Amino acid sequence: MCLEGKPKLAGALALVAVVLVGGVGCGSADSTRELAEFYTQRIIWGSCSGFAGGDKLGPEVECAKVLVPIDYDKPNGTTGKVAISRLRARGDRVGSIVVNPGGPGASGLDKADTLGKTALGERFDVVGFDLRGSGASTPKIECLTLSETATLRPDDYQTDWSPSGVETVERNNRDYVDKCVERSGTELLGHVGTREVARDLDVIRAVLGEEKLTYLGYSYGARLGSTYAEAFPRNVRAMVLDSGVPLDGPVADLVKFYASLQQAFDTYARDCAENVDCPVEADPSRASHVLQRLLNPLIGQPIPVGTRTLTYSGAVTAIVAALYNPAGWSTITSGLQQLRSGRGDILLDAAETVPGIVDTTVQTAVFCLDDPRTTDRAAAAARQERMFAAAPFLNDGNFKGQAPLDKCAFWPTPPTGTPHTFSVSGLPPMVVVAATGDPAAPYDGNQKLAHQLNSPLITYRGTQHGVFLLSGSTCVDAPVLNYLTELTPPADGLLCQPA
Template identity: 40%
Template structure:
């Protein structure tokens, strides 16, 4: 069972590590408002035990979400804690709680407050994200003025309890499955696999936990975290799915917002079908941009005509459906893993050389590069251990979006997605199978809607013209919905701010530190990779 097309993680720094690994294979100023004075509003009395809790910060050694994080988390510049929150905000006194993991790097100068950050997913670890971004943010002024705080949303990373659906062996097995048969028997097989995934998640995580892991609940956790660290107002940077968290926080607590930087927007008004189709179209655009670059180079595996690149790609990839290729470690590269690896490389143009090499390998009967990219997407380490990111992604998505329970809707989605992204097509017709959300044990807690944010101070939205995962127009629309300012960024990657581009970073840092809004029509252009 493959998750529906992801609302992916931020490519940098997460993809910076991916880029380095894959490319080896191919050759502030005045105080802008206190963040530590009395609370901006009266905290809900029924939640006093959570809002008033005293945090016990300590070493981060036992908080690393993955083995790869352990060395970074051992650095003494970081400290960690867990914040207690109610499992169910409708029943805060029932004794059931969750613990949200936080990692902090203390401000080194005149402190404004805390900068909370989330890298997206849903399911990605915010503690890991901030631990890897801290050095960069120390040089751009953020580390001087803010305590930098990453958090693992409920169910993810080092937070407790964790969403758990599959063992490592089951994850490996799942990735080899390809459901490309559009016949009734093929659809039944695909749906049986989705149903099994839902059953395993329910058995191993618990329906009561799954019912309360959505954006609605994380936004409330964020306000508890704000109060627990002693901040009057929330300063937040959210990327990709992190923009959905920021939007939900703005709706629930507009009076508690100091600054929201939202980069790689999710449009809250879009239906499940529309958002998925538009994301597929975004990846096709990214593939087409890659193909234009590749076909201008010697020995491009897609030939010399960008107009024929999709057909050439299909000819190389579709045979994997029946004949996966070995990767040298006892595993084989399936059609699904190959497509995952390709999509991973389309997040940033820096990975285009790796993608070209990976496609060339498949054409010659090998699959090492694309499997590496797929492993990194799935957060599988060299020992075969997985984080819970993909499982959390699926579980959180199922309570964040209405399920497609009608087989006709599932077929519509498959058909429109195939048309929007033909480079991903199996060539055998759309498979109208319902995904795991159709068999989920609990209902969604969020529906598509226009956000109501009366009293929200100015926010800033960043949107990249060639973003494959969160298309540019969604950022334009979200800025309008929130009454915010838009920074347009010309480039080919997923998200852009606080990642080293001088133009985008200056506008973002000036806003976060000084609350200086970007000028109307603000526009930046990323340097070619």
């Protein structure tokens, strides 16, 4: 392993860390010297007001941009800038901790603000960053204009499975990628995968003045952390990987994701059934059926909500997002109760908040580079059939055995990653955190990740995605904070209950 190593990684909804990405190669002495300008640059911290999303950050948060090559194999070529943010430690400073919230494509700048105000910010400068191609980082991946989004972006949950419906979605996917190429160029579209983001992360470590990286990654952030650890094992000080998503290949990953969503929905349904006027039933098979009975009329007759409209896809988007944390379950219940009376305000309001959480344009680009692709319609149909079998609550019953090719099938550059088993020596102890009922990250995948990393696993008995500093569990938070500050890992097998 060496500093110039380039790991290759593999990877629908903001997801998915057991099998990790690729081989690591060593650059020449010449390439090391060529990268020196990036590793030795001096950044200038200042106000975040000129950064996309910066106006939402507290005045004490500082922002800067880090120069990086678009293609690390061509350090003298085109460059970009990665936006970073920092909230300085309140107390006796240990160093900087870099945080990634997941997605890929979730906003990173605000994590300095939100996590910096928790116990984490007592001893650490908390640093957030926007992935290359997203947010305040430049150049930004551009695909559709606002006016084009309505016509070229298919619904997240397809309902027309007729041959013409499949053809329409596939044509829209192809047109979408064509627009990406036209507006972003193939060089950028081919260099926004996790392989490059891990390289950016090491440059960030260097310009922060840290000899070794202290890192916290949630969901996709766990994949990124694992990739970094494989590429730069000697540069890791401490690393917490929370709610990592599986990386067994794109088809297996999607099926596991759908199965995890079904598990979360079943848990919600059992909880809901204990209350009066629950709109679904506690029996999992009945609950899924009752849900679709409520939602299916939206396929032919969406519900007007003022000048807006609640579609089937919008309702499902709202429900899936609400399953990520028990705090959202009341939204599902009240939204479905309202739907029974022919109104869709609650579900539509919830659905419209989801696109702002993750930059789906960047998410698509990362997944298309990190994963092997499905380029055969028969394979796409078989994948879809397995997904519906894993999550009956998402099956509208209209699937006819045909499915469109997705956007990645038309991506203009080849994948930069392939699934493989994580294997690296020289790493310090790391910590893996996982919830048993995580809606997006199967618990057994995190068990495998901890085993492959030879690191302790903290288990949280709960149904949510993201645990450390997000669950209110002192049982989880205290040992992780102690590990980050003192480098003393917790005992393996720690089991924590919800507060």
